[in-house]
Amino acid sequence: MSFRHPLLAILLLAGALLTLAAWSYAPGLHGGFLFDDFGNLPSLGASGPVDNLATFFRYITSGAADPTGRPLALLSFLLDARDWPAAPYPFKRTNLLLHLLNGVLLALLLRRLGRESLAPAEHDRNDLAAVLGTAFWLLHPLLVSTTLYIVQREAMLPTSFTLLGLLLWLRGRHAMLHGHPRRGLCWIAAGLGGCTILGVLSKANGALLPALALVIEYIWLQRPNPAMHELEPALSTAGSRQLPPAYRRSMQLLAGLPSLLLGAYLLHAGWSGFVHGVSALRPWTMGQRLLTEPRVLMDYLDLLWLPRSFTPGLFNDQVSASTSLWSPATTLPAVLAVLGLIVAAWCLRRKFPAVALAILFYFVGQAMESTTLQLELYFEHRNYLPAMLMFWPLALWLVGIHPLSRHIGPTRPPKAASNKPVSAALLKGALALVLLSGLALMTHASTVLWGNTHDQALLWARLNPGSPRAQANASLLEMAAGKPQAAVARLTAALPIDPDQVQLSFNLIGAHCMLGSVPASDLELARRAIFHTRDPGTLLVHWFDSSIEAATQSRCHGLDLTALDSLLDAGLDNPKLIEVNGRHQDLLYLKAHIALARHDPAAALHDFNAALAWDVRPGAALNQAALLGAAGYPQEGLAHLDRYRELQTQQAPPANGMPWLHAWVLQQQDYWPREIRRLRDTLRQDAQAKIATHE
Template sequence: MLNRSIILPFCALLALLLIAITAYASGLYGSFLFDDFGNLPILGATGPIDNWPTFWRYITSGTADPTGRPLTLLTFLIDARNWPAHPYPFKRTNLILHLINGVLLALLLRRLGRDTFKAVDLRRIDLAAVMGAGFWLVHPLFVSTTLYIVQREAMLPASFTLLGLLAWLQGRRAMKRGHRLGGSLWIALGLGGCTLLGVLSKANGILLPTLALVVEYVLLRVGAMRRTLTPPTRPDRVYKRVMLLLAWLPTALVTAYLLQQGWSGLTRGISSVRPWTLGQRLLTEPRVLLDYLDLLWLPRPFTPGLFNDHIQASTSLWSPTTTLPSLLAIMTMIVAAWLLRHRWPAAALATLFYFVGQSLESSTIALELYFEHRNYLPAMLMFWPLALWLCDVRLQPAVGPAVALVATETIPVEASATSVSARFVRNKAKLALAMLILSGLALMTHARASLWGNSHDQALLWARLNPDSPRAQANAAQTELNDGQPARAVSRLLAPLTKAPDQVQLALNLFGAQCQLGRIDPSTLNASRLALSTTRDPGTLLVSWFERAMEQVANPPCPQLSFATLSSLLEAALANPYLASNPGRQQDIHYLQGRLALMQGDADTALAEFNRALDLQVRTSMALKQAALLGSSGFPQQGLSHLDHLEAEPQQGYSPGFGMPRIHDWVLQHQQYWPKELARLRATLRDDATHQKHTAE
């Protein structure tokens, strides 16, 4: 039977979960977006995942982080085991995971409150925990994490961080009671096991031990100051040793790694793909963090979403002018939180937890400047101080040097009818304010989730909210093209392309839009060549756009869409100095040139280009793809020649990187996957060549 003291918090949590489900429901019917297409197709890359060999090939195929994030890949099998697939099951699982995280957060806040505050009424601490978790659970900012399928990578580390902190707190409590072995096991499970699981989901799971130290020194030790004058007991010494191994050592390693990345980036530079230096990134991130905090504390139903390529990097402390004030503001918040942790421990904890949670993705690693999903884990404690205030869990000065943290009844010494009435009115006002905040957040989340359920309106709204984002304008233009409105797409793309002539997605979309209208202007052709010759990295757009364009050449919507035009565009890309230093992109260009020649019936030129592509990065998968193309186009002998070229230069083979790519390569070798595939394709090409020869005779 449930204890009466937890019935109300339990019912409140259940109600919040139902509210969150209702708010998110309409967003479950949205489509796949952007990085989903870069990550999820591996579900069917080597066939349906319905046997163990295919499973091991899939689970080791990740390339993000040295770990490859295999645990995240594993969870995608809940939703589909082949590709293409339907997005609904993926989004549904993400929502379930978000709800679970909300429950775990409530449990964590409850434990923190009960371990820290001397409570007159534990129900207030429990209600504050549920309310703090509820504010986070229905906050509209996290719609772009929950409904963006691939960002399960951000959600799972949050899950394991919450589980790890709960296990650590359980072990800490056991250690303080003298249960050394049991406490050590709980802490090892939390800070060791859950950190490992978090890292296998995404690299920022490594921050769990550091976040535990933040909770320890900002909140828990403040609540236990009155015991600091007593001699340390054996359990305390054991606890310190365990924390040294499982918390301080990982923290030191992460700190050293971030410093090394910073030194390397500042002295040797970073990838030419980035249009800014690492120093400029470090100057920019304080502005980004303040913008995140603005979205957290002044929420709105619609935000820029996934398009943040228009963020201006800071080039000095005064350019833009908000750079230095932002840097000073962030430093002030961090220092003030530490200095005021005795007076406002919950607020200090929320502040320092947030900035430590941002330290991996918002510091010296040369990631993109801005993404909303980076707030998912760091902001988990953000609204707990507000919830404590609304539930009347307050500070009370203590006698002596220590500060006692007490959840008090608010009745003063001279209790009178007036004061009781005032207390009643204040409590009702706080309750009304809490309901108003939760209702407002839920309504904004519902509005935003509904937008995520409608990819057409989403693309157009994001373009309106991000007028200076080339990606947003190109995405909206593609939506208009799909709607059969090329004139609108042309009108949308002209001005942004003038401002950003190196943005290849703008130029190629304009090329396609004008072609649908029947004629491509010479200026657009020149703009496309210029963009391809100056872009830093077109990514997968290069291959996908050209392959679609080549398929249209046989029946072109405009006379300018021809083999000659496409060839001139590829020549422009080949002359790009940024792409010249990128073997992968050079390989893409030679592959496309070979495919273009093949479509014109020039098998020898196609074979030469395919060989050049293969020489840049000798990958068996690329050789198989190109040889199969030659064979399916009626040139099996050239396909066999291409496979011979592959086998003639094994010493130049592709060397997998450290971590999961190397494990994946071992799995393929152990299964003899590529030799079997090569033998199968070679046999097919030989049969086709023999049949072709007999037919000719």
């Protein structure tokens, strides 16, 4: 570099690029909550404001995702709110700060990797390449759907711990290679052990850290190192024969063994999926999932390598599973392309190590969410961690570094600056500026959309015409904007394509309610949908609760309690819903809710008791008894609590992991018995007051 103080110039450039990233994301900070945000964040207020140790421990152990419950992700949400409902802005602001922090950590990682393998004469250019490679990742528009999607902090935090873990591991490795085994072992244990645990406590894919370290070790570090040769010729290569035995043993224990265990777990998940089948929630088999994921991965790579301002976003339920290598026709080419990239990267790892590292790091980073685990087929946020090194080879080339195969021995002196064409350097500098500007502008355009929930929903519906979620979401926004006619037109067009989607048929009823009357055809479509649907999640309870209220108040002509009851009967006849844990209980609970609206306490108590018997839970008993009391039937509420006491021995034990710990916390706090005693006292007082009134 021609600067007198190159490090200062690089730091100024890094600061400018961080500022550019903050500017690019700023418009999106004013957007709202989306999709899974509503399924995860309300736990902030599930048992009251998190303002004391008791509620803190109940909240932090309440996670249901992964065996760990992701407690560190839950903890991070307390930075933004301690009760629910809350404003979205603080959550999005914290996500952006975390994204910028990850950019800083990535730059430090790329700098360290370059310095581990490049000659000292190339260190200044290597530092510049680290900043550029980070900027390409930091500004990439595909990452907007991770950074501004609040709940995907669960994907960002494992990335933070992975980056930190790799940095600590590299520091320990350096110490061991320079004769400090104890110090090195401490750093390696903190990086590959401690940070893996922290990553897993944020999200399960934090377990990939040891495997990613192995990829870096064998693809990038075990190569001739001209920098090391100048200091110690005996260590000029980091091949396995030259590495200290203590380092090899530490890597076998802290990287090799966890990677083998993870691989075994993924193989077991695949075997179980083939032998026992997949969850009733999924419309595909394990074989179909494994055939589909190469298509998904190639689509991800297309979005990474050919960035664009607007992507499909959060709604990708229209992605159809491959049923064979030839159906759809892109399946076999995608499988061959993925295998070809992996094999080519391995075969060319000596000649093009940076490219090989970027590709293999990407596919190992996708190993959990894109293989045998029974997750949904497609989500953009799955690229956040795997794509970290994707743009580093380009950055190295732009600054004039060609880390190709090297031979053990002294590095060749760099060519004099006068021998290098100035025009080539200027062209590369101009190209880097164009790429950075283009990425920043595309990201800014995307975040402007993320800041406008209404326009965002309409665009996603247009980009994903086959996605029921996208169409249902757009129709809700149209109704909220006072345009029920547009919602009716959208849903009427979408339902023939996906007639089993209750979210479409329910929203169509809602749109017609806004127009004054629900035709019988809407109810017939809803009955068909609820009879055939797979698990619609919490949509059933939320929609029926609001619809029962509307029917009771006669706010919607054509939608009465009899019609709603017939929909629930269709749901109870659906074997797919019966297979889903908790959904049968929801349907019986809603039947009881309708009975309450009809002022039939005996029927309500019968259905509440039946719901409780299906899945004995103290929370369900408490909620249902409270509903009976609030409706003016305290004696029935007491009877329901008595029924819970009779069924209490049938309560299923909590699952291992965080559910068990959560149950233990509640037991230590005497939470459920205390709440039930409190409700029982209230119901007794109400019953006595009711008797006194009648007397």
